[in-house]
Amino acid sequence: MNHDQVQVRALAPGDLQDLAAFACSAGTPWEELVQQQLRGPLPRRYLAAPPRFDGRMLIARGPDGRLLVVGAHHIEPTLVPVVGYTEVIAVAQHARGTLIGLPDTEQVSLGHFMLLTIFQQMRLLGRHRRTFARIDRRNTASLALCDRAGLSDEHPDPHHPGLVQRWGELPQ
Amino acid sequence: MTVKEQLQLVVAGMSEAEAEQALALVNGARAGATPVDVYGTAWGQVLYGVDPATLTATGTPTIQIPPGIPHIA
Numbered sequence: 133m134n135h136d137q138v139q140v141r142a143l144a145p146g147d148l149q150d151l152a153a154f155a156c157s158a159g160t161p162w163e164e165l166v167q168q169q170l171r172g173p174l175p176r177r178y179l180a181a182p183p184r185f186d187g188r189m190l191i192a193r194g195p196d197g198r199l200l201v202v203g204a205h206h207i208e209p210t211l212v213p214v215v216g217y218t219e220v221i222a223v224a225q226h227a228r229g230t231l232i233g234l235p236d237t238e239q240v241s242l243g244h245f246m247l248l249t250i251f252q253q254m255r256l257l258g259r260h261r262r263t264f265a266r267i268d269r270r271n272t273a274s275l276a277l278c279d280r281a282g283l284s285d286e287h288p289d290p291h292h293p294g295l296v297q298r299w300g301e302l303p304q
Numbered sequence: 305m306t307v308k309e310q311l312q313l314v315v316a317g318m319s320e321a322e323a324e325q326a327l328a329l330v331n332g333a334r335a336g337a338t339p340v341d342v343y344g345t346a347w348g349q350v351l352y353g354v355d356p357a358t359l360t361a362t363g364t365p366t367i368q369i370p371p372g373i374p375h376i377a
Contacts, residue, residue: 135372169342177339185347208351217350219341234372248373261361282367290353291345299358303365
């Protein structure tokens, strides 16, 4: 699939119905958690996010209108400039394995495409150049995605022993 | 014109979907609840306890954004 066939935009209330049936889990605990959150409270949490967190959920649909991938990020307003935190990247089960063709580069996975779209948005919004995600230590697929996308600096998560933080630096 | 009257004018110009989103924002703000992430950590608390060195930009990007990545405002 070519990149211009994927329509990415901000979440709108009209997307809630599709998200309530969104399937992104193959049964692992970390996928089940995200699927449950996306089907439940997470989208409304982002729609109603207090301005100081600037919560943004992005959805991408294919040419047939089906939901392909969801991403969500907000700011951790501790520093100036504020730090962007990628909370969720979730690829629809039916779209797993889909590659997105980009000009002048190799194809990327849907999850990688959404993560890059989030990074692009963070850059445009003037976020802190350091940015991060939290990953379940057992989630080797997401850790590999972080490596490919440039979130390669790993640190223990101070709040949860089962998680690691993956940090990287945005381009200017 | 009072603030409530101004608000009514703004709402009158919204689509139903825009009004629904605005209502969700108002309800969230009035509730005053701090959101939590998918792991149960409160937004705004996630960086607590992180080594400050982690937050220091080196000036050398590790992330490359290739052409073709959408610009979402």
